[in-house]
Amino acid sequence: MNAPTIPIRPESQKSGAFEYICTRKDELIGWARKFSLFPYPFVTACCGMEFMSVSATPYDTDRFGAALPRFTPRQSDLLMVVGTVTHKQAPILLKVWEQMCEPKWVLAFGVCATSGGFYNNYAAVQGIDRIIPVDVYVPGCPPRPEMVIDGIMKLQEKIANQQHLIVNDRF
């Protein structure tokens, strides 16, 4: 018949850690989002080799919360366009980007995705920003893993400082 009792520590024994946090709502959302990037690798060319090396153990994008590639655009929020995009491929890139849910960001990986690179001819798009909006450009042919990590950190900075649409007068 003894009802279980919930032990309540007296006020004097509380450690104090994580009892209260004081922050702004959009900063809290930004902090959570910048460490939970789910990349969609849109890999078309040789930069894909460098993408593999940057996401594997020695460089380890998991440290930035961007480790787990999702191979469907519906589950991802970071579109990494890795390599040359041709005019024939542009409608596919646009469709993938349109299928991603908000919030979403785009990283142009390598000089071809950034500006067409040394391809200036009938086939290559002169930068994917003609097709979709780009948040971070990482040039290089291919970029060093350190540059990609720097690009991800720049993107994290951008996410942390941007306005988040779910923060409104009801939240």
Added chain:
Amino acid sequence: MSALFDRIREALAPKVGESSVEHGTLVLRIAPGALLDVVGALKEQFRFDLFSDVTAVDWLGREPRFEIVWHFYSTMHRLRVRIKARVAEAEPVVASLTGMYGAAHYMERECHEMYGIVFAGNPDLRPILLYEGFEGHPLRKDYPKEREQPLVPYRAGFEMPSGE
């Protein structure tokens, strides 16, 4: 090696113009009309069973303008033959090899879209690397090298390339 080449030259002498051996490859210059006879003999008589490639060269300013180049390999003799024929810009037509080599389907499609050569007898000359609606032939020397033909309208702030 040269013995077989000599036999080929002898057998095809009436249909072949100039011929030479360059880098171990027998080169035959023929009239476009003689193509099927020459290739048929190479395949059936001399066992050139592998069709490696067909492409074209645009000699802009010369007449006839285009030179079409075929490459064949014999897995039995381990030798290569190259055939060249010239066609004019006004009528860039040559016979298709699809009846003899299945691989000709795709290679002739590529040559057709890049140079505008028409392979009479190929049942499907749709674009293979390019897309439907692409105007012109990009590997011709008179195609403007920076001309683009986007499929997706550009975002605001970017000028669509003009169709030259």
